[in-house]
Amino acid sequence: MEQLLIILRAMGDPSRLRILLLVQGMELAVGEIAQVLQQSQPRVSRHLRILAEAGLIDRVREGAWVFVRLSATATAASVLALIHTLATQADGSEDLGAADRARLGQVRADRAAAVDAWFAAHAGEWEQERSLHTREAGVEQAILAALAGELGDLVDVGTGTGRMIELLGRQARTALGLDRNPEMLRLARNRIDASGLASARVQAGDMYALPLPAGACDSLLLHQVLHYADNPGAVIAEAARVLRPGGRLLVVDLLPHAREELRQERRHVRLGFADDAVLGWMREAGLTGEVAARLPGEDVDQLGVALWLGEKANA
Known part of the structure; x- marks a missing residue:
C-alpha cells in the first residue's frame, strides 16, 4: 500500500507527468529536461528525485551531467500504459507530450547546429x-x-x-x-x-x-x-x-x-x-x-x- 501511494503521489504533478512522457522513449540529460519544461535545474532535480523514489525512472551520473531514463521495471511500464489508456478515454485525439517533444527537438537541433559549426571550423x-x-x-x-x-x-x-x-x-x-x-x-x-x-x-x-x-x-x-x-x-x-x-x-x-x-x-x-x-x-x-x-x-x-x-x- 505504501509503495502504491508513493507512485500515485509522484504522478500527481503535471511537471512529473511531462517528464515521464519525455523519457519514455529516450534517455535525456537533466539540462535538456529543464530547457523543455522551462524550469530551473534544482526544481527539475527535485521532481526527478520523487520519480526515482517511486521506481519510475533511473538516474545515471556521467561527469557533471546526469542522464535520466525510464525505469525498466514492470511498474514503470504499467504506469505509462495506464496514463495512455486514461488519456485516450478522456480525449482520443490528444497526443500527450507532443508539445514537449517538439520543444526537445528544437533544443537538440540548436545543439546539433553548434556541433556542426565546431566540425566546420576544425575539420582540418x-x-x-x-x-x-x-x-x-x-x-x-x-x-x-x-x-x-x-x-x-x-x-x-x-x-x-x-x-x-x-x-x-x-x-x-x-x-x-x-x-x-x-x-x-x-x-x-x-x-x-x-x-x-x-x-x-x-x-x-x-x-x-x-x-x-x-x-x-x-x-x-x-x-x-x-x-x-x-x-x-x-x-x-x-x-x-x-x-x-x-x-x-x-x-x-x-x-x-x-x-x-x-x-x-x-x-x-x-x-x-x-x-x-x-x-x-x-x-x-x-x-x-x-x-x-x-x-x-x-x-x-x-x-x-x-x-x-x-x-x-x-x-
Whole structure:
C-alpha cells in the first residue's frame, strides 16, 4: 500500500507527468529536461528525485551531467500504459507530450547546429581528435581484427576524413562514407580519390536517419561517433535497421572517463561508454553483442578505447 501511494503521489504533478512522457522513449540529460519544461535545474532535480523514489525512472551520473531514463521495471511500464489508456478515454485525439517533444527537438537541433559549426571550423584538425586516446595504430589493428574477412557492402557512419574507408575499403565490395559536415566530406573525397578505391564514395547522411533502405549493408562502422550522440540507443537502432541478416555493426569509442572539459572544447555529449550500456543498446536493437577489444590508455593523459561488435541474426 505504501509503495502504491508513493507512485500515485509522484504522478500527481503535471511537471512529473511531462517528464515521464519525455523519457519514455529516450534517455535525456537533466539540462535538456529543464530547457523543455522551462524550469530551473534544482526544481527539475527535485521532481526527478520523487520519480526515482517511486521506481519510475533511473538516474545515471556521467561527469557533471546526469542522464535520466525510464525505469525498466514492470511498474514503470504499467504506469505509462495506464496514463495512455486514461488519456485516450478522456480525449482520443490528444497526443500527450507532443508539445514537449517538439520543444526537445528544437533544443537538440540548436545543439546539433553548434556541433556542426565546431566540425566546420576544425575539420582540418580532425586527426588531432585521435590523440586523445591510445595510439591510433593499435586501434586500427583491433578494428581490422574485429572485422576480419570480407565486409560486403560497408557503411562508415560519421566518416570524418575518410580514414576508415581507406583502411577497410579493400576488404569491401562497396564502401560508403556518411557525414553531416560538408567540409569533412570534402576531405574524405580527397582521401578516397588518392587511395584509388573505385568502389568507394561519400555522401551526406545523418546518423539518426541513414539515407539507406532496410537491409542495405553487410558491415557498418561507428568509429568515434557515438560520444557525439544525444541518443546513442537510437543511433545503434538505426544502424541495425540498415544491416542485412548476418550483418555486423562495430562500435569503436571511448571507455568511461572524467574529462569534463571535452564537452565544451570538443563538443562531446557522452564521456565514454560502459560495456553494459553499449551491449544493452545492441540487444534492444536486435543484435547479439560482445566486447571485441579493450585498449586502455598508455599514460594518464590518454583515454581508453573499446570495440563492441554486434551481429544481426540470420533470417
